[in-house]
Amino acid sequence: MRVEDVTVRFAGLTALDGVGFTVEPGSIHALIGPNGAGKSTCFNVLSGVCRPASGSVHFGDHELTRLRPHRIAALGVARTFQNIVMTAGTVADNLMLGRHVLTRAGFAATALRLPSAVREQRVHRERAREIAELVGLGRLFDTPVALLSYGDRKRVEMARALCLEPRLLLLDEPVAGMNSAERQRTAETVRAVREELGLSVLIVEHDMGLVMRLADAVTVLDFGRRIADGAPDEVRHDPAVLRAYLGTGKEEVPDPDPGPDPGSGPAPGPDSQERQEEEHSA
Numbered sequence: 658m659r660v661e662d663v664t665v666r667f668a669g670l671t672a673l674d675g676v677g678f679t680v681e682p683g684s685i686h687a688l689i690g691p692n693g694a695g696k697s698t699c700f701n702v703l704s705g706v707c708r709p710a711s712g713s714v715h716f717g718d719h720e721l722t723r724l725r726p727h728r729i730a731a732l733g734v735a736r737t738f739q740n741i742v743m744t745a746g747t748v749a750d751n752l753m754l755g756r757h758v759l760t761r762a763g764f765a766a767t768a769l770r771l772p773s774a775v776r777e778q779r780v781h782r783e784r785a786r787e788i789a790e791l792v793g794l795g796r797l798f799d800t801p802v803a804l805l806s807y808g809d810r811k812r813v814e815m816a817r818a819l820c821l822e823p824r825l826l827l828l829d830e831p832v833a834g835m836n837s838a839e840r841q842r843t844a845e846t847v848r849a850v851r852e853e854l855g856l857s858v859l860i861v862e863h864d865m866g867l868v869m870r871l872a873d874a875v876t877v878l879d880f881g882r883r884i885a886d887g888a889p890d891e892v893r894h895d896p897a898v899l900r901a902y903l904g905t906g907k908e909e910v911p912d913p914d915p916g917p918d919p920g921s922g923p924a925p926g927p928d929s930q931e932r933q934e935e936e937h938s939a
């Protein structure tokens with residue numbers, strides 16, 4: 658995916674200012690930055706929820722800029738959301754919703770249980786079960802989502818996005834609100850998904866320890882601008898990144914190796930809108 662010179666404005670505020678980066682095929686690429694830096698806005702542009710004022714987004718040979726979300730999904734870009742969005746019913750029901758885009762039989766044929774539609778449903782259900790197993794939900798396939806732990810519900814979200822058979826998975830804060838063990842498990846799942854399905858992953862995440870361990874490449878935003886882009890080791894020593902996150906420069910972005918708790922990264926730092934306002938009033 659190639660993101661070029663993307664600008665988004667909300668009234669007087671420039672949420673993204675000429676942002677560009679490339680997600681290489683098969684890579685895990687992280688998009689990070691302090692609160693309000695523009696990460697969610699960027700995800701919204703990539704998934705068609707938000708239209709940029711200028712700039713472009715290409716996915717392979719396809720231009721995605723200004724396409725509707727369902728068209729982007731059909732081209733192979735699936736996303737999860739910061740807050741869990743889930744219907745009632747079982748894990749299987751939720752995953753089958755993810756298969757909807759790929760279902761050929763119409764609503765009437767499915768409702769009337771025509772043989773061709775029943776066969777197709779069976780094939781989709783089998784594939785949904787395989788994906789559930791891949792993300793560690795195999796034994797919970799027929800369990801109502803209301804009975805799942807928070808970590809497992811986040812997992813259902815990821816599995817549902819994978820049910821679209823994407824070539825690029827956009828994960829919006831996949832470990833937010835999780836405890837240390839769940840974070841670790843999710844990181845392993847993301848790796849397994851990449852290996853098994855051979856897709857690329859773009860991940861927005863505040864947990865710096867996890868990002869630095871998991872990502873092949875990192876793009877850093879601050880005040881809507883790209884301030885760094887490169888391998889995790891380059892980025893974590895970049896003075897602009899240290900300033901954006903830590904202000905004082907007295908601390909360091911954490912070393913990815915030690916520490917059993919991947920959630921031990923620095924606090925996300927001051928909200929960028931607050932800082933922008935502070936700068937304006939100064």
Ligand SMILES: Nc1ncnc2c1ncn2[C@@H]1O[C@H](COP(=O)(O)OP(=O)(O)OP(=O)(O)O)[C@@H](O)[C@H]1O
Pocket residue numbers: 667668670671672690691692693694695696697698699929930
């Ligand atoms: N719909 C909107 N209308 C007006 N301003 C918005 C809108 N969406 C985002 N913003 C502003 O754009 C800026 C970037 O917000 P965005 O949510 O993209 O940041 P973020 O990096 O995802 O932050 P966080 O880490 O807190 O989720 C912020 O100043 C935010 O207040």
